[in-house]
Amino acid sequence: MTAYADFYRRSIDDRDGFWAEEAKAIEWNTQPQQVCDYSNPPFARWFVGGTTNLCHNAVDRHLKDRADQAALIAVSTETNTEQVYTFTQLHAEVQRMAASLQELGVQKGDRVLIYMPMIAEAAFAMLACVRIGAIHTVVFGGFAAGALASRIEDASPKVIVSSDGGSRGGKVVEYKPLLDDAISQSSHKPSAVLLADRKLAVMNIVAGRDHLWGALREKHLNAVVPCEWLDSTDPSYTLYTSGTTGKPKGVQRDTGGYAVALAASMKHIYCGNPGETYFSTSDIGWVVGHSYIIYGPLIAGMATIMYEGLPTRPDGGIWWSLVEKYKVTVMFSAPTAVRVLKKQDPALLSKYDLSSLRALFLAGEPLDEPTAQWINEGLDKPIIDNYWQTETGWPILGIANGVEKKLSRFGSPGVAMYGYNVKLLDENSGDELTGADQKGVVAIEGPLPPGCMQTIWQDDARFVKTYWQSIPGKMVYSTFDWGVRDKDGYFFILGRTDDVINVAGHRLGTREIEESISSHPNISEVAVVGIADALKGQVAVAFAVVKDASGLVDAAAHAKLEAEVMKVVDNTIGAVGRPARVRFVTVLPKTRSGKLLRRAIQAVCEGRDVGDLTTMDDPAALQQIRDILS
Ligand code: PRX
Helix, strand or coil: CCHHHHHHHHHHHCHHHHHHHHHHHCCCCECCCEEEEEEECCEEEEEECCEECHHHHHCHHHHHHHCCCEEEEEEECCCCEEEEEEHHHHHHHHHHHHHHHHHCCCCCCCEEEECCCCCHHHHHHHHHHHHHCCEEEECCCCCCHHHHHHHHHHHCCCEEEEECEEEECCEEEECHHHHHHHHHHCCCCCCEEEEECCCCCCCCCCCCCEEEHHHHHHHCCCCCCCCCCEECCCCCEEEEECCCCCCCEEEEECCHHHHHHHHHHHHHCCCCCCCCEEEECCCCCCHHHHHHHHHHHHHCCCEEEEEECCCCCCCCCHHHHHHHHHCEEEEEECHHHHHHHCCCCHHHHCCCCCCCCCEEEEECCCCCHHHHHHHHHHHCCCEEEEECCCCCCCCCEECCCCCCCCCCCCCCCEEECCCCEEEEECCCCCCECCCCCCCEEEEEECCCCCCCCCEECCCHHHHHHHHHCCCCCCCCEEEEEEEEECCCCCEEEEEECCCEEEECCEEEEHHHHHHHHHCCCCEEEEEEEEEEECCCEEEEEEEEEECCHHHCCCHHHHHHHHHHHHHHHHHHCCHHHCCCEEEEECCCCEECCCCECHHHHHHHHCCCCCCCCCCECCHHHHHHHHHHHC
């Protein structure tokens, strides 16, 4: 067996021995008594009896060896600011934030919702929460009031941390009015709101509820707030993600298992060393931002770059200039970002000294071969695809170069990562597909390894039903992705089995978009599908049935209604959910039992064969869509 094959086998066959070894990479206040308690499947409890703290492992433990080294590098090409925080400075800021949250009443187990742009204060807030045992819920700053309100409702935060605004492409995006709107829509009200004032917009301060970070920070300048020793299985955070139903799911993560999983991945997969710099271009609102902007790099003792701005401003070389300036060794981005850069001057790729950079990791959506090839040749660096989900927190499929050097294969995110007992299953029978090149659902046999979701926040039943009972006859975790595996164990991901779409690496539920569109007074019914797009991977397209079509007399009337519908989505979900097109029809294709045939609509839009339509109620419905498209 090769070194990796052996390593992988051990992680499955001697699960507890393997992870007991990995657990030594983090600092515990009390050593775990039991590696994995899987007595109540599918609920896995990792490192039972151990106590630790994520903030201790990300910040405090490094004060001994690297107090004056960079920890957080906050760069904004929107406000033209750059600030480097050493571990000592980060430690001080986090304690100021922790003391401020405590003053606002936050205690262990309370939820704190963070709705912020990519600024250092967002990192302080996340680290401050886990320091005191509060559970953070970061909501992507691009989400609008409706999406934010449903997350406030579900997480019931005691405090919300936010800001006057962010900026995108030189345009200020005000956060405070959206936040106020979301709080008024939610039946749960936070007792306090803590606001970072960047002086980008004037804030309407609600007396008694709203507090300014600047003032509280001054008050707690010398704060000493020790880390709370948490049980390994205590939740560290929840992060909402989309699924088949309209209601987003709060993915709940533990403390000790997550710390161990990230430390292991930094060593075996990303190969980042203490004292080096990591640059992930994601956003803290997504899982990549949690694992590989904040916790992973810091736990590894690396400096991490937080970047606010576009990849193309002031020009398409900005990211590479940061690699040169901060001697970035490991970089992480998404295929869409590379496709955006591909439209820029290729000379920008060779303008800077990139000798520090060892590899560029890409994840979040399928990496097409031309994009991989272009960036590989342009940078002359290994491009490493990796496949995972909000639910898992770290790669399911990838290449573990820290264990054994292997090359990526174009089009494949790699082989099963250690700890994941990955199977391909037949969708209908649940039978395992062991042969090469067979298409099946990518599934994982329990227990999920450390770092993966514990449950859905406040909804164990939904966790079991959604993830573990979707494949007939087996209790196995479904990723809801189609995949095939070649004879060498390399997987290829073929898209989602459910109604989730992936737009520019952003995971969206088509049902959420449909619910938003249905709130327009003149829409009675709508189907949203994801269709292939050369730049964004997929875009959302909506087919809507209007209640009163009498006004739809010409193209201008169609365009007006289309713009109105898009505006509704902008205001409820945010521009990330806005469909690229909204088309109006008189009927939608459905089965005789009334189920929307989204896959058939998608196939028509992408010019593919629609397959078996014997259960379709009214074939004219699909013909209408064909006619519109032609
Ligand atoms: O469909 C898969 C796709 O993105 C989904 C997970 O999205 P999210 O929860 O936002 O987590 C992203 C973490 C990187 C998956 O179910 N996906 C993710 N990575 C890849 C991918 N599809 C193909 N190749 C990948 N490398």
